Amino acid sequence: MFNDYKSFxxxxxxxxxxxxxxxxxxxxxxxxxxxxxxEITKKVDGPLxxxxxxxxxxxxxxxxxxxxxKSQGEYxxxxxxxxxxxxxxxxxxSRCFSVDGVFIIKSPYWIKIEYQDLQGNYNSExxxxxxxxxxxxxxxxxxxxxxSDIGLRLL
Numbered sequence: 001m002f003n004d005y006k007s008f009x010x011x012x013x014x015x016x017x018x019x020x021x022x023x024x025x026x027x028x029x030x031x032x033x034x035x036x037x038x039e040i041t042k043k044v045d046g047p048l049x050x051x052x053x054x055x056x057x058x059x060x061x062x063x064x065x066x067x068x069x070k071s072q073g074e075y076x077x078x079x080x081x082x083x084x085x086x087x088x089x090x091x092x093x094s095r096c097f098s099v100d101g102v103f104i105i106k107s108p109y110w111i112k113i114e115y116q117d118l119q120g121n122y123n124s125e126x127x128x129x130x131x132x133x134x135x136x137x138x139x140x141x142x143x144x145x146x147x148s149d150i151g152l153r154l155l
Contacts, residue, residue, distance in 0.1 A: 008040055009058050009097045012146055017057055017098055021064045021142040024079045024116070031118050033065045034077040041067065041075070044097060052134040055141035058098050066138040068131060076125075078115035083139055084124075085112040092133055093154070096147045103151030107133045 010017055024030045037054045056065040067075045086108035095102050111132040114124050127135050137147060 009044070009054075010060060012099045012148065014098075016060060016062065017141070017146060018144045019057060019062050020144045021055075021057060021062050024063050024065060027079070027116075027118055027120050030063065030065050030077075030079045033059075033061045033063055034067060034075075034079075034118065036061075037065070037067045037077075038075050041069070042073075052130065053138045054097070055138040057141050057144075064142045066135075066142060068127075068135060068138070077118055078113070079118065079120075081113055081115035081135075081139060081142075083111055083136070084114050086110065086132075086136070094133065094137065094147060094151065096137065098141075099146050099148045101148070101153045102155040103147050103153050105147060105151035107136050109133065111135055 033056050036059055037056065040059055041054050053066060053068040056063045064080045066078050066081055068078065070076050088109040089106045090109050091104055092107055093102055094105050109132055110128050112124065112126050113135060114122065116122055
């Protein structure tokens with residue numbers, strides 16, 4: 001695991017983390033961003049596989065692209081994702097590679113999302129549990145919201 005992830009993942013208070021990201025219209029560019037997100041996620045994961053997702057602004061892009069780990073070595077790329085329904089807001093402990101600390105946040109434990117894939121096709125998916133929590137955090141990132149804005153820092 002890279003202990004020096006802060007050298008390639010943007011850190012608070014970098015202003016680029018506060019930008020509301022732009023809608024993707026160039027899917028070739030989205031693929032390049034997704035490849036970068038996956039590359040960096042694999043670097044920071046290490047043997048414990050702790051990273052479940054990452055958003056484009058964390059690596060310096062102002063586009064609406066996120067990735068979520070499906071299984072070891074497999075990722076779902078979501079372009080222009082939009083939450084259409086959510087429920088069961090519960091308190092959970094969470095952290096972020098862009099903000100130091102561990103936070104307690106309220107996050108939905110069930111989410112229905114719509115997004116485009118890298119070919120521009122529209123998809124809909126329901127996520128539950130930790131994947132729903134991770135998705136919410138990545139959506140927050142592309143909307144310029146950080147975990148420190150919504151959570152209580154514990155450590």
